[in-house]
Amino acid sequence: MRQLASILLLAFVVGSVSAFYSPSDGVVELTPSNFDREVLKDDAIWVVEFYAPWCGHCQSLVPEYKKLAKALKGVVKVGSVNADADSTLSGQFGVRGFPTIKIFGANKKSPTDYNGQRTAKAIAEAALAEVKKKVQGVLGGGGGSSSGGSGSSSGDDVIELTEDNFDKLVLNSDDIWLVEFFAPWCGHCKNLAPEWAKAAKELKGKVKLGALDATAHQSKAAEYNVRGYPTIKFFPAGSKRASDAQEYDGGRTASDIVSWASDKHVANVPAPELIEITNESTFETACEGKPLCVVSVLPHILDCDAKCRNKFLDTLRTLGEKFKQKQWGWAWAEGGQQLALEESLEVGGFGYPAMAVVNFKKMKFSVLKGSFSKDGINEFLRDISYGRGHTAPVRGAKKPAIVSVDPWDGKDGQLPTEEDIDLSDIDLDKDEL
Numbered sequence: 001m002r003q004l005a006s007i008l009l010l011a012f013v014v015g016s017v018s019a020f021y022s023p024s025d026g027v028v029e030l031t032p033s034n035f036d037r038e039v040l041k042d043d044a045i046w047v048v049e050f051y052a053p054w055c056g057h058c059q060s061l062v063p064e065y066k067k068l069a070k071a072l073k074g075v076v077k078v079g080s081v082n083a084d085a086d087s088t089l090s091g092q093f094g095v096r097g098f099p100t101i102k103i104f105g106a107n108k109k110s111p112t113d114y115n116g117q118r119t120a121k122a123i124a125e126a127a128l129a130e131v132k133k134k135v136q137g138v139l140g141g142g143g144g145s146s147s148g149g150s151g152s153s154s155g156d157d158v159i160e161l162t163e164d165n166f167d168k169l170v171l172n173s174d175d176i177w178l179v180e181f182f183a184p185w186c187g188h189c190k191n192l193a194p195e196w197a198k199a200a201k202e203l204k205g206k207v208k209l210g211a212l213d214a215t216a217h218q219s220k221a222a223e224y225n226v227r228g229y230p231t232i233k234f235f236p237a238g239s240k241r242a243s244d245a246q247e248y249d250g251g252r253t254a255s256d257i258v259s260w261a262s263d264k265h266v267a268n269v270p271a272p273e274l275i276e277i278t279n280e281s282t283f284e285t286a287c288e289g290k291p292l293c294v295v296s297v298l299p300h301i302l303d304c305d306a307k308c309r310n311k312f313l314d315t316l317r318t319l320g321e322k323f324k325q326k327q328w329g330w331a332w333a334e335g336g337q338q339l340a341l342e343e344s345l346e347v348g349g350f351g352y353p354a355m356a357v358v359n360f361k362k363m364k365f366s367v368l369k370g371s372f373s374k375d376g377i378n379e380f381l382r383d384i385s386y387g388r389g390h391t392a393p394v395r396g397a398k399k400p401a402i403v404s405v406d407p408w409d410g411k412d413g414q415l416p417t418e419e420d421i422d423l424s425d426i427d428l429d430k431d432e433l
Helices: 002-019 035-040 056-071 088-092 120-139 166-171 187-202 218-223 254-268 280-287 306-322 339-345 374-385
Strands: 028-030 046-051 077-082 100-104 112-114 158-161 176-182 207-213 231-235 274-276 293-298 329-334 354-359 364-367
Touching: 028 035, 035 046, 035 077, 046 056, 056 077, 056 120, 100 120, 112 120, 158 166, 158 187, 166 207, 176 187, 176 254, 187 207, 187 254, 207 254, 274 280, 274 306, 280 293, 280 329, 293 306, 293 339, 306 329, 306 374, 339 354, 354 374
Parallel strands: 028 077, 046 077, 158 207, 176 207, 274 329, 293 329
Antiparallel strands: 046 100, 100 112, 176 231, 293 354, 354 364
């Protein structure tokens, strides 16, 4: 009886093996005898499942796998290998568990391991990503934006990265980068996509955002130790190496990404140069193209010596560093040297030092009414940055004329030497005395 039971059990197992997929399911049965001919020597993309008949997860996959084969018919071929019946192929391709799904793409000797959700839709997306990669390889590369797998962007704000362009665009550039490593089937990646695109648009000109399909470019993902999706890496400004990549540890909303990246951007932004206005050219350098220009008029060097003036200049440089993310221009002039500038901004008449913040595009300005000190100026500029404070139109509604003067030499001022008068050469009458 025991022998009969064993025979019946074996017959059940064998029967279950053949019952996994039938020819009508569109799943090709692959064996050591036909694998090279069907898969390796074929130009088609293949999705291959390595399974064992006794594996519960393999049995659960069957209806989704059948659905996959029907959906991909004529586009991608779908096959299965009974690894329990013959371990030759599973050993050849490093199969260590069941079910294992591999995608044989353009490089048949190096198939892609599929580690995503075991649904027809998710597997199909991974297979189609491999098709896209193969097509791009034939055509000589892809486009300039990421619009596929993760849906990171349908425009040019999110830059599509590949194994071919990654080092050139990211490592060999001076730009700051945030790079998302995604998988087309990844649900979290799909949720991130609209936020990533929105953040890329807001950060344009400051931080570049890229996206790399880690399933299509596995070697690059492995280089950066990507083990889950999405993985986001930060690359600092300047020429860099792969080892310079840092983990992104912020949130996944657009505002979180923008806030995190902006902090990194500010840290790399140099402090603005504080420029002395000595001619038209220096004035243009300081203020041209800037959203706002902070103009200070300092006391004459005879009223405020070098030590006094440098103290003012140090205060301005400190505040320039603090507000550097605003990308304002910073300029100064000695009181009385640029009278047209003072008159147009209504400063100087009530004494020096004085300050005005001017928007030359709108021809409006605001004058510091409080203390010309670190705290006083900080409060004034903070209000300006929040859009508060009284503004007035620039007199004449045009840029003032700038006269050429000698730049400050960094020294104390010197009173002009008075010429001695020799009274002996003057003939005066006694009555005149």
